Amino acid sequence: MTATPLSAPASRALAVPRVLAHTWFLTGRRLHALVRQPAFVAANLVQPAIWLFLFGSLFRRVVDIPGFGHGSYLGYLVPGVIAMNAMNGSMWAGVAMIEEIDRGTLNRFLTSPVSRVALMTSGVADQAVTTGLQSAAILLLGLLGGAHYPGGVAGCAVVVAAGALLGTVFGGLSNAMGMTLRQREAIIGFNVLFMLPLTFLSSAFMPTALMPHWMRVVTACNPLDWAVRAGRSALAGEPDWGAVLARGGGLLALAVVCVGISVATFRWYQKSV
Amino acid sequence: MTTDPCAVRAHDLGKTYSVRGVKGGVRALDGLDVTVDRGIVFGLLGPNGAGKSTAVKILTTLTRPDRGAAEIEGVDVLRRPDRVRRLIGVVAQRSGSDPRATTRENLVLQARMHGMSGPAARARTTELLDRFDLSEVADRLVRTLSGGTQRRLDVALGLVHRPAVLFLDEPTTGLDPEARTAMWAEIRRLAGRDGLTVVLTTHYLEEADRLAHRLAIVDRGRVVAGGTPDELKGELRGDAVHLDLPAGTVPAEVRAVLEALPAVREVRVAGGGVSARSDNGPAAVPTVLAALERAGMPAAAVTVARPSLDDVFLRYTGRRYTPGDLPGTPGSPGTPPAATSPVPASGAAAGEGPADQSTPSASREAAR
Numbered sequence: 001m002t003a004t005p006l007s008a009p010a011s012r013a014l015a016v017p018r019v020l021a022h023t024w025f026l027t028g029r030r031l032h033a034l035v036r037q038p039a040f041v042a043a044n045l046v047q048p049a050i051w052l053f054l055f056g057s058l059f060r061r062v063v064d065i066p067g068f069g070h071g072s073y074l075g076y077l078v079p080g081v082i083a084m085n086a087m088n089g090s091m092w093a094g095v096a097m098i099e100e101i102d103r104g105t106l107n108r109f110l111t112s113p114v115s116r117v118a119l120m121t122s123g124v125a126d127q128a129v130t131t132g133l134q135s136a137a138i139l140l141l142g143l144l145g146g147a148h149y150p151g152g153v154a155g156c157a158v159v160v161a162a163g164a165l166l167g168t169v170f171g172g173l174s175n176a177m178g179m180t181l182r183q184r185e186a187i188i189g190f191n192v193l194f195m196l197p198l199t200f201l202s203s204a205f206m207p208t209a210l211m212p213h214w215m216r217v218v219t220a221c222n223p224l225d226w227a228v229r230a231g232r233s234a235l236a237g238e239p240d241w242g243a244v245l246a247r248g249g250g251l252l253a254l255a256v257v258c259v260g261i262s263v264a265t266f267r268w269y270q271k272s273v
Numbered sequence: 274m275t276t277d278p279c280a281v282r283a284h285d286l287g288k289t290y291s292v293r294g295v296k297g298g299v300r301a302l303d304g305l306d307v308t309v310d311r312g313i314v315f316g317l318l319g320p321n322g323a324g325k326s327t328a329v330k331i332l333t334t335l336t337r338p339d340r341g342a343a344e345i346e347g348v349d350v351l352r353r354p355d356r357v358r359r360l361i362g363v364v365a366q367r368s369g370s371d372p373r374a375t376t377r378e379n380l381v382l383q384a385r386m387h388g389m390s391g392p393a394a395r396a397r398t399t400e401l402l403d404r405f406d407l408s409e410v411a412d413r414l415v416r417t418l419s420g421g422t423q424r425r426l427d428v429a430l431g432l433v434h435r436p437a438v439l440f441l442d443e444p445t446t447g448l449d450p451e452a453r454t455a456m457w458a459e460i461r462r463l464a465g466r467d468g469l470t471v472v473l474t475t476h477y478l479e480e481a482d483r484l485a486h487r488l489a490i491v492d493r494g495r496v497v498a499g500g501t502p503d504e505l506k507g508e509l510r511g512d513a514v515h516l517d518l519p520a521g522t523v524p525a526e527v528r529a530v531l532e533a534l535p536a537v538r539e540v541r542v543a544g545g546g547v548s549a550r551s552d553n554g555p556a557a558v559p560t561v562l563a564a565l566e567r568a569g570m571p572a573a574a575v576t577v578a579r580p581s582l583d584d585v586f587l588r589y590t591g592r593r594y595t596p597g598d599l600p601g602t603p604g605s606p607g608t609p610p611a612a613t614s615p616v617p618a619s620g621a622a623a624g625e626g627p628a629d630q631s632t633p634s635a636s637r638e639a640a641r
Contacts, residue, residue: 018388021385022386025382025385025386026382029371029374029378029382032373032374032378033371033373033374036373036414102367103367103368103369103370103371103372104365104366104367104368104369105369105370105371107335107365107367107369108363108365108369108370108383108430109386110334110335111333111334111335111358111361111363111365112358112363112383112386112387113355113358113359113386113387113388114386270335270336270337271336271337272290272291272336273330273335273336
């Protein structure tokens with residue numbers, strides 16, 4: 001809050017390791033809770049598998065459309081499903097935040113010397129671990145289903161990283177919404193409203209070349225599409241690393257902004273609590 | 274800052290919450306002043322919505338006041354919240370423990386957050402598990418524990434870093450009588466150790482009376498009276514004597530008989546019976562009963578009560594004490610202070626009858 005100018009530099013020098021240590025402890029707390037719910041973990045892995053094979057079978061023939069320009073639809077779809085899954089999983093972070101508020105856990109942390117940034121980054125790290133595992137599972141399932149990843153391990157790593165960054169963007173926004181609105185219904189409503197449009201206004205299922213013009217314009221502004229394209233470029237035979245870096249950098253910048261917004265929301269929350 | 278600061282000092286705290294649909298918002302605090310000496314249990318007593326919880330939220334750095342100043346152990350709460358957080362332990366109204374972690378994990382995490390090393394955190398955890406009788410449930414998930422056990426964990430969490438001041442916000446609300454008694458014993462023990470200062474908010478008169486060395490009675494965002502429980506009660510002269518009458522007896526006639534007796538005064542018809550005050554309640558009882566016997570109107574039951582905090586509250590606020598327990602909205606800013614002042618239909622007119630049946634102090638009314 002308002003530290004006196006004289007003591008600020010000293011406390012800032014100490015603050016960096018504290019943020020990291022607290023992020024580590026708080027992430028551990030969340031992951032511990034997660035592994036205690038194996039059924040939940042299993043469901044989280046099965047859901048993207050269902051999507052992959054459902055959409056893979058449903059749209060199998062679209063590769064035949066002139067101008068599609070991609071050999072196997074499953075291979076095309078994998079980065080799309082990974083991005084869709086990353087967004088879907090992190091959009092609900094705000095509900096967990098509301099639970100922590102209702103229980104009083106957030107207030108306990110806020111009246112303890114817990115790093116505010118760590119409260120948010122721990123959620124991001126926890127979500128990144130979950131999303132990363134899911135993404136790896138989807139990549140593996142795609143491979144088993146006959147998809148090829150010419151981009152190799154590096155390409156796969158980019159797909160996983162892009163998913164984690166996308167998850168951070170939506171997780172940060174969802175947390176901020178949870179703290180300001182403090183209503184589960186608001187988050188559910190927002191997610192129901194935006195999830196499918198954001199998914200389909202991207203090249204996850206269909207190349208933009210086949211879209212109407214207005215859709216192409218919207219898609220270019222959709223961070224989900226940035227993740228899909230960055231991942232798909234990296235998985236290609238000769239990746240256009242410039243394009244991967246541009247979209248990945250955009251995602252990273254947006255992720256930092258969204259975490260910043262959610263940290264700033266603490267002030268708003270504390271004013272009204 | 275003085276060389277020997279008190280544990281807590283709050284001056285002229287004011288806070289108004291903006292609430293949708295309420296013009297001008299809801300004023301939770303309206304110039305609250307509090308000073309707490311070190312090493313005592315200090316009680317903030319008042320009905321729900323009086324502003325106690327808001328005061329605690331400000332003093333524990335959770336929220337900021339619109340006006341006023343506060344310090345803990347001489348440290349400015351508004352300027353140095355980071356330092357204050359190391360000085361205070363907080364047991365909030367809502368639990369705050371992580372239900373999906375074990376008792377031990379909760380304590381270790383809290384210790385690490387306060388900067389303890391791994392071994393130190395584990396050692397302190399073992400110590401607290403032992404002290405709060407939690408060793409048996411150390412490795413159970415918190416959500417499987419009873420309410421009373423969870424509350425003990427909450428207190429242990431507040432003490433992990435050996436704070437100078439412990440805030441307990443409604444620590445026994447929602448506990449069964451047995452767990453409440455155990456919590457009271459624990460709170461008494463806390464103040465006796467290491468000069469810990471305990472700031473306790475409660476809407477239970479009995480709890481404040483039994484635990485607090487000093488009290489501040491809070492109503493509508495201000496402190497309306499302060500002192501030791503005995504001082505506060507001592508300002509009211511005399512015991513309350515209450516007569517229950519058998520069916521068919523006219524209270525007004527009984528009142529007439531009692532008004533003729535010098536042993537009692539302020540005779541009033543209250544709640545189907547008759548109430549009076551007396552400088553020495555137990556001594557007045559035989560006289561009163563004999564007079565009624567002679568008049569052919571024997572009483573069904575008689576109770577004598579020392580002046581209670583209920584009476585103190587009435588004196589300073591002009592209202593009967595009603596805790597105003599609204600399930601689901603404890604201490605929420607949505608509860609305007611004015612909503613907690615319904616005047617009971619019967620007792621209020623008489624004013625000084627024995628404690629209302631709904632208050633815990635009713636159980637203390639056995640004659641001495």
